[in-house]
Amino acid sequence: MLSRQISTQRLLLRRFSVEDVQDVYEYANDREWQRFLPVPSPYTLEDAEKFVASTLLRDWSEGPKFAVCLDAKVVGETNIRFSAGHRIGEVGYSIARSLWGRGLVTEATRGVIAESFRVYPQLVRVRAAADAANVGSLRVMEKLGMTHEGTLRSNMFYKGQLSDAAMYAVLRDEWEANA
Numbered sequence: 001m002l003s004r005q006i007s008t009q010r011l012l013l014r015r016f017s018v019e020d021v022q023d024v025y026e027y028a029n030d031r032e033w034q035r036f037l038p039v040p041s042p043y044t045l046e047d048a049e050k051f052v053a054s055t056l057l058r059d060w061s062e063g064p065k066f067a068v069c070l071d072a073k074v075v076g077e078t079n080i081r082f083s084a085g086h087r088i089g090e091v092g093y094s095i096a097r098s099l100w101g102r103g104l105v106t107e108a109t110r111g112v113i114a115e116s117f118r119v120y121p122q123l124v125r126v127r128a129a130a131d132a133a134n135v136g137s138l139r140v141m142e143k144l145g146m147t148h149e150g151t152l153r154s155n156m157f158y159k160g161q162l163s164d165a166a167m168y169a170v171l172r173d174e175w176e177a178n179a
């Protein structure tokens, strides 16, 4: 099982707690942050409560979801969901708009992927998907050393419209070669 706390150069990744609701609301109550996510818009305090509750109900061994903390404040989240007996993982991430472009999501997600490859020797592949128009997320996947494996046309539906999903992945040997 992944550790419940991971430290990276600038960040602390840890389990969410009920005290994090206000912090989540602050960064999620932002139309730009919501743009490529299947989340309610407008985003209410109750939505933040439901989100935090859902993270607490997740099975940590199958799908750890970390609160990303900068200077003791929760500013985003990063997660991995395992399948096929921990042979495959899929990561997801987000961070407050005021912090975009500082490499923080790449740093946080890199920490989670590294820990996942370390803890699960059978893990061979970590993938991620993003709306093909989400340029920042495409760049994060590239910086994580992932390869663009293809784009699934009209594969996502949210905010009343269909969009293409860009699929990326990194294999264990590629990750280790880059480490």
Ligand SMILES: CC(C)(COP(=O)(O)OP(=O)(O)OC[C@H]1O[C@@H](n2cnc3c(N)ncnc32)[C@H](O)[C@@H]1OP(=O)(O)O)[C@@H](O)C(=O)NCCC(=O)NCCS
Pocket (backbone or CB within 6 Å): 032, 033, 034, 036, 037, 093, 094, 095, 096, 099, 100, 101, 102, 103, 104, 105, 106, 107, 129, 130, 131, 134, 135, 136, 137, 139, 140
């Ligand atoms: C996408 C997101 C996670 C990126 O987080 P971040 O901390 O800014 O990511 P990083 O700083 O590690 O990397 C972002 C990269 O994209 C680039 N980028 C961001 N927006 C861009 C744009 N519109 N055009 C070109 N490049 C862009 C940045 O310059 C940076 O690249 P660089 O390091 O080579 O300069 C963040 O914007 C976010 O939380 N968005 C809302 C939630 C979301 O969309 N999550 C992803 C769902 S798949």
